[in-house]
Amino acid sequence: MKKVAFITGGTSGIGKAICTYLTIKGVQVYGTGRLAVNGEITKEGYTLVQCDVTNTESVNEAIQYIIKKENKIDLVVNNAGIGMAGSVEDSEIEEIRNIFNTNVAGTLRVCKAVLPSMRSQKAGLIINISSVGGLMGLPYRGVYSSSKSSVELLSEAMSMEVMKFGIKVVLIEPGDFKTSINLNRKVSPNTQHSIYKEEFDRIHEIINDEVTNGQNPFKIGKLVYKILLKKNPRVRYNTGNFSSKLALVLKRILPTRLFERIIMNHYNIKRK
Numbered sequence: 575m576k577k578v579a580f581i582t583g584g585t586s587g588i589g590k591a592i593c594t595y596l597t598i599k600g601v602q603v604y605g606t607g608r609l610a611v612n613g614e615i616t617k618e619g620y621t622l623v624q625c626d627v628t629n630t631e632s633v634n635e636a637i638q639y640i641i642k643k644e645n646k647i648d649l650v651v652n653n654a655g656i657g658m659a660g661s662v663e664d665s666e667i668e669e670i671r672n673i674f675n676t677n678v679a680g681t682l683r684v685c686k687a688v689l690p691s692m693r694s695q696k697a698g699l700i701i702n703i704s705s706v707g708g709l710m711g712l713p714y715r716g717v718y719s720s721s722k723s724s725v726e727l728l729s730e731a732m733s734m735e736v737m738k739f740g741i742k743v744v745l746i747e748p749g750d751f752k753t754s755i756n757l758n759r760k761v762s763p764n765t766q767h768s769i770y771k772e773e774f775d776r777i778h779e780i781i782n783d784e785v786t787n788g789q790n791p792f793k794i795g796k797l798v799y800k801i802l803l804k805k806n807p808r809v810r811y812n813t814g815n816f817s818s819k820l821a822l823v824l825k826r827i828l829p830t831r832l833f834e835r836i837i838m839n840h841y842n843i844k845r846k
């Protein structure tokens with residue numbers, strides 16, 4: 575029997591690559607788009623479902639649409655997400671709320687909607703797309719980093735709660751991947767007339783360059799398929815390049831002030 579997968583954010587970047595790769599591998603794939611029409615078939619061959627992860631009703635309807643058609647969902651990838659750049663001080667509460675509503679509450683809404691059916695089928699795999707930025711506070715991406723670190727801990731906790739029902743929870747922590755995330759990233763308007771402006775503008779350019787020169791998102795499609803085939807997947811899979819993998823090791827072993835200095839040197843951030 576074909577595996578059935580539900581991937582949020584199936585219209586672009588990493589989500590689109592996951593949908594495409596799984597379709598090639600014979601999985602029945604449903605990817606979401608906020609502007610999609612239910613049942614629309616993409617040129618890559620997977621089906622689109624309308625879903626906005628910031629809207630509980632929309633999430634519930636999307637999950638029910640698939641369960642009605644397929645009677646099951648084997649795999650959920652919580653991929654839909656948005657970036658945010660700006661200093662912590664410049665970030666307005668409403669902007670922070672929007673990022674958390676998509677990246678954190680969006681993931682939670684989808685889990686809540688799909689868990690009853692996964693529990694009743696006594697099986698299921700939930701993969702949450704986090705970020706290397708969820709494992710360390712990145713300067714001028716504090717809100718984004720903290721939203722992804724919330725996804726990390728939610729996933730760790732949920733994994734222990736749902737294991738008894740045969741459900742596995744896995745985190746993928748990408749480094750920089752070449753997608754449309756630069757175009758879709760929110761930038762606080764306050765940065766335009768901010769004390770941080772000069773430094774922010776310079777670092778924002780570095781952030782954009784790192785994504786532009788990032789890896790091919792198909793790598794994550796392959797990883798998702800590999801995890802789907804595993805009987806006992808790990809809790810986390812880091813898919814960064816060499817320097818982001820090194821940063822994770824250094825973060826684990828170095829005193830925090832020393833690690834902070836390395837990150838500040840990398841971005842050439844003024845100490846005084």
Ligand SMILES: NC(=O)c1ccc[n+]([C@@H]2O[C@H](COP(=O)([O-])OP(=O)(O)OC[C@H]3O[C@@H](n4cnc5c(N)ncnc54)[C@H](OP(=O)(O)O)[C@@H]3O)[C@@H](O)[C@H]2O)c1
Binds near residue numbers: 586606653747755
């Ligand atoms: N690219 C990287 O370097 C990188 C690194 C680490 C982690 N990530 C994470 O990977 C995930 C995918 O990002 P990407 O790089 O592929 O970005 P992207 O190209 O901008 O794609 C974002 C996707 O999320 C969907 N989306 C956004 N808001 C949504 C909402 N409210 N409801 C439903 N779908 C929504 C978009 O679909 P519609 O607009 O069609 O609805 C789109 O398909 C994100 O969680 C991101 O944080 C990316």
